[in-house]
Amino acid sequence: MKRALPFVIIGAVLVAALLTVWYLTRPASEPQASAPKASPSSSLPGASPTTSPVTSQEPGADPPHALGPADAPATLEEFGDFECPPCGLLHPILKTIHNEFGPRVRLIFREFPLVPTHAHALAAARAAEAAGLQGKFWEMHDLIYENQIAWHEVFDVRPIFEGYAAKIGLDVEQFKRDINSQIVEQRIFLDGKRGHALGVKGTPTVFLNGREVPFESLAPDKLRALINAELGAHP
Numbered sequence: 001m002k003r004a005l006p007f008v009i010i011g012a013v014l015v016a017a018l019l020t021v022w023y024l025t026r027p028a029s030e031p032q033a034s035a036p037k038a039s040p041s042s043s044l045p046g047a048s049p050t051t052s053p054v055t056s057q058e059p060g061a062d063p064p065h066a067l068g069p070a071d072a073p074a075t076l077e078e079f080g081d082f083e084c085p086p087c088g089l090l091h092p093i094l095k096t097i098h099n100e101f102g103p104r105v106r107l108i109f110r111e112f113p114l115v116p117t118h119a120h121a122l123a124a125a126r127a128a129e130a131a132g133l134q135g136k137f138w139e140m141h142d143l144i145y146e147n148q149i150a151w152h153e154v155f156d157v158r159p160i161f162e163g164y165a166a167k168i169g170l171d172v173e174q175f176k177r178d179i180n181s182q183i184v185e186q187r188i189f190l191d192g193k194r195g196h197a198l199g200v201k202g203t204p205t206v207f208l209n210g211r212e213v214p215f216e217s218l219a220p221d222k223l224r225a226l227i228n229a230e231l232g233a234h235p
Helices: 005-025 085-104 121-132 137-146 158-167 172-178 182-197 220-233
Strands: 065-067 074-080 105-111 205-208
Touching: 065 137, 074 085, 074 220, 085 105, 085 137, 085 220, 105 121, 105 182, 121 137, 121 158, 121 172, 121 182, 137 158, 158 172, 205 220
Parallel strands: 074 105
Antiparallel strands: 065 105, 074 205
8 A cells, every 4th residue: 555655646646737737728618697708808997998909910701790880989899699698688788889879889790609509609690691691680680689588499490590581571592591601601700710819718708999898897887988988089
């Protein structure tokens, strides 16, 4: 037993080391919580953004899905997953912000489906992009988020999304063909590539004029304060 003791100790040390490495290098995942994800690399402290914007050579899908003019003094760029519960909670907040600030704020949505964490995230992204090919991205975007609870546990979501397509006046047969088209896959891929280049690891991740908005500032009042600070800096 005494002869075996050193080997037992060495084995225990190796196991502990392996567990430590696994913990430090495990991939970040989107939390199943009632609030948007907090990013460990948040770069907008409190309500006074002072750090330099994050830049990337990856432009994402072009043209992006955007509400508001390209020259708006404040741009919110969201990387979202349609099946992500925190993204569903953020959706009405961003919609309210868009309505309140009007042309002073541009809202961009980027596809960032968390696969395989969310079984229907990719299908939902494809449905929104296919609707976009017929000029109805935001209508599909809103329906998918507003009915998230109704479809996210369904085995086959295709009939549901096809029903949404009919509801917003799409050519459903064209929609069904476009869902698996190369252009739809490419747009999702390019948005994901941009997100990874910017360090996005979970959803929702939101940038305001290139600076990442931290979890606590996605609350309506704090997000308004951040936007007003940007508008004040860029009248």
